[in-house]
Amino acid sequence: MKRDYYEVLGVGKGATQEEIKRAYRRLARQYHPDVNSGDRAAADKFKEINEAYQVLSNEEKRSAYDRFGHAAFDQRSGGGAGNWGQDFDPFGDFTGFGDIFDMFFGTGSRTTRRGRRQAQRTKGSDISLEVTLDFEEAAFGVEKEVRFERDEICPECGGIGGSSKKSCPHCGGSGEVRHTQTSFFGSIVTARPCTYCGGRGWIPSDTCSTCRGTGKVRKKQNLKVKIPAGVDTGYRLRVNGEGEASPNGGPPGDLYLYLKVKPHPVLKRKGRDLWCEFELSYPQLVLGDEVEVPTLTGSEMVRVPPGTESESVLRLKGRGLPDPQTGARGDQLIKLRLSVPRRLSAEHRELLEKLWEIERSSSSGKGEATGRRGNGNGTIFGRLKEAFTHPEG
Numbered sequence: 001m002k003r004d005y006y007e008v009l010g011v012g013k014g015a016t017q018e019e020i021k022r023a024y025r026r027l028a029r030q031y032h033p034d035v036n037s038g039d040r041a042a043a044d045k046f047k048e049i050n051e052a053y054q055v056l057s058n059e060e061k062r063s064a065y066d067r068f069g070h071a072a073f074d075q076r077s078g079g080g081a082g083n084w085g086q087d088f089d090p091f092g093d094f095t096g097f098g099d100i101f102d103m104f105f106g107t108g109s110r111t112t113r114r115g116r117r118q119a120q121r122t123k124g125s126d127i128s129l130e131v132t133l134d135f136e137e138a139a140f141g142v143e144k145e146v147r148f149e150r151d152e153i154c155p156e157c158g159g160i161g162g163s164s165k166k167s168c169p170h171c172g173g174s175g176e177v178r179h180t181q182t183s184f185f186g187s188i189v190t191a192r193p194c195t196y197c198g199g200r201g202w203i204p205s206d207t208c209s210t211c212r213g214t215g216k217v218r219k220k221q222n223l224k225v226k227i228p229a230g231v232d233t234g235y236r237l238r239v240n241g242e243g244e245a246s247p248n249g250g251p252p253g254d255l256y257l258y259l260k261v262k263p264h265p266v267l268k269r270k271g272r273d274l275w276c277e278f279e280l281s282y283p284q285l286v287l288g289d290e291v292e293v294p295t296l297t298g299s300e301m302v303r304v305p306p307g308t309e310s311e312s313v314l315r316l317k318g319r320g321l322p323d324p325q326t327g328a329r330g331d332q333l334i335k336l337r338l339s340v341p342r343r344l345s346a347e348h349r350e351l352l353e354k355l356w357e358i359e360r361s362s363s364s365g366k367g368e369a370t371g372r373r374g375n376g377n378g379t380i381f382g383r384l385k386e387a388f389t390h391p392e393g
């Protein structure tokens with residue numbers, strides 16, 4: 001017959017969470033297996049304390065227990081209030097108690113059986129590679145072959161490092177070395193992974209000639225990796241499970257590709273948008289023109305409307321780069337600047353002087369002598385516009 005959980009922790013039915021926690025800590029210290037090594041009764045008591053605490057420290061479980069008693073956690077009863085008992089293993093799940101053990105025994109001293117097994121199976125190390133892409137490869141996506149070396153499980157010995165295993169003579173096969181300390185709480189046993197066998201509890205009986213006992217071999221890899229369109233310098237891609245082999249039978253690490261993208265000769269990238277700049281002459285801006293613009297997919301004729309000011313920006317919607325995750329495209333932006341000639345031919349000079357004269361006489365009295373707007377009535381540009389026939393009108 002199971003004891004009442006409140007009785008086990010020595011608290012009243014109305015105990016607060018703080019009181020329950022305090023009671024649990026006190027009892028856990030007293031009955032912890034490391035303090036009472038080999039004491040079967042203490043181990044059972046410890047198990048009972050943990051079980052009670054698991055339930056009473058959780059408000060949901062506690063209220064179910066208050067209503068249904070132990071039946072609430074009995075799988076065979078069909079679980080009147082749900083089957084919380086299912087995963088319950090006081091020696092397996094220490095997430096709730098970690099603080100206490102860290103406090104009294106120092107980290108790395110969790111001596112639960114499952115905890116130790118988990119510590120033995122670590123994930124292999126990750127591998128980082130830098131991959132350089134051409135601008136077009138990054139813009140359109142590419143399947144890139146990457147070459148690297150990694151540790152793999154030795155095919156000769158299957159990772160053992162020899163033809164068979166034998167128990168580690170240093171730790172007697174337990175995988176950990178224990179130290180006993182005398183303290184306020186009694187003698188406390190701290191356990192650390194055995195360095196001789198790496199915590200595995202066994203060592204190879206002989207030395208594998210292929211891996212020289214390490215259980216791993218270095219292998220060259222050629223791996224094809226799909227790189228999505230739109231990536232940029234600074235992006236990191238993870239390829240699951242292509243890293244180093246685990247040192248102890250766990251899953252392999254991952255491969256990380258750090259991308260570097262070469263710049264485009266003309267187009268400048270800002271996020272998903274592409275920018276380019278053009279210098280146009282004054283008549284081109286004033287009268288409008290067509291310019292040949294380099295784009296991702298070749299070059300394209302783009303219309304500059306009449307009366308375009310310097311520093312204006314034309315936008316080609318959806319002609320930028322895709323977002324590698326969503327595929328949403330940016331735009332291409334074309335910045336137009338006025339180009340001011342440094343040298344003038346005699347003809348240029350003559351025309352410009354004439355233009356200036358006209359501008360001056362037409363704007364006399366307004367105190368403004370620039371033809372900036374260009375489409376003003378009566379200016380030379382107004383008339384020039386009529387004289388020129390523009391392909392797009």
Ligand SMILES: [Zn+2]
Nearest residue numbers: 168171194197
């Ligand atoms: Zn050992």
Ligand SMILES: [Zn+2]
Nearest residue numbers: 154157208211
């Ligand atoms: Zn081997």
